[in-house]
Amino acid sequence: MLAILREISVTCFFTSYLVVLVLELLRLAGRIPGRGLAVLVMMVVGLFTHVCYIWLRASAIDGADAGMLATWSDWSLLMALALAIFFFVFYLLRPDTIISFFFLPVVMGLIALSFAVGHLPPFTRTEAVEVWRNAHAVAMAVGSSAVLVGFLAGVMYLVQSWRLKRHRAGSSLRLPTLETLGRLNRRCLVISTIAVAIGLLAGVVMNLNRWGHVDWTDRGVLLSVLLLVWLLAAASVEFFYAPASRGRKAVYLTLASLGFLVLAMGGVLSTPHGQSGETPAVDSAVIESPDSNIRSDGERSL
Known part of the structure; x- marks a missing residue:
């Protein structure tokens, strides 16, 4: 095959x-x-x-x-x-x-x-790691920000819905319309799904360039994958399932996405995955250039 x-x-x-x-x-x-x-x-x-x-x-x-x-x-x-x-x-x-x-x-x-x-000519492994690390960081930051913006839009949606039911929407506290908030919520869901997917793929390529493998059992990696799976499921439900209350459905999905985001961020920050001082699980000589080996030998001789 x-x-x-x-x-x-x-x-x-x-x-x-x-x-x-x-x-x-x-x-x-x-x-x-x-x-x-x-x-x-x-x-x-x-x-x-x-x-x-x-x-x-x-x-x-x-x-x-x-x-x-x-x-x-x-x-x-x-x-x-x-x-x-x-x-x-x-x-x-x-x-x-x-x-x-x-x-x-x-x-x-x-x-x-x-x-x-x-x-x-291709970039070196070191240069490739830096490029893909930046792509990973930017994409995950965009995805996390989109989840947070969607969460805030969802909270405002619920508040505005509660005020409309009690005929208090005309008070001094003016909020965007439910249609505007629902549309913003759905857009944030799409943006966060795409960004997290790009960030996860960039992280995979970064690890392959740096270590030659991906530690899928790492808690931060597992929770990031779980976040992506949830966002994909939430986006699919949002676009392919249309109940009577479409806006409220998107709000609940986004609120749940925030919970997965918190879990993923906690897993990343509490493990070596999110720390700059992490050490690879394979021999670094596999990806070092000859020049770097010479420098290392020279430093050891001193």
Whole structure:
């Protein structure tokens, strides 16, 4: 099976996205039976081959000091994958809209860009760790902030709902409307889910570059994964299940998300995962450059 996957090339997913774009252009010619199913199939094929190609590319590191997913070509492919996923999600939510004309040309342009910058040398492991650490920190900070903003919007929603039931909304304490607060709450839920997912993936790549493995049994990592799973479930419930009180449902989901966030932050801060002085579980010589070994030997001789 792995041998078959190694035959995947950029042409596979580029062609898949191109076929999807052509199928979407055929909308202008009128209704074509089976066109929508063909779009779904080709997008699944494109995303699957795209992910496999990046995964295999990350697994085949050229040189002991070369960073994993640490070239401009890699990052162009990652950006293309992110846009392709966003397009597919939007397409599933609103298949009647035509957004492929905007997304897919940019996706294919980023794939072409990966070829144009393919000759540039990769960053070292140390540089890759710093880049992915910054991405991890920024994404998790954005995700946490979005959860907190959603929590505040949820509290204001409940207060405003209580005041409306008791006809006190016209007092000197003015709050945004329930529609505004509900919309803000849902947006924060989406932003926090995407940001935490990016942060978790960046953390995985950072650990692979730094230590060569990920300690999935670490309490901070487990709670971060649990937070992401909850946010994904909450976002799915929000967008695919519509009870009578849609706004109140989103509020309760966000309040629960705050609880998971507190647990995740507590797990991170109470373990070496969230401390700068953590020590790797594998021999650091595996990822050190020859120069660093020479310096270390010199320091020991002194």
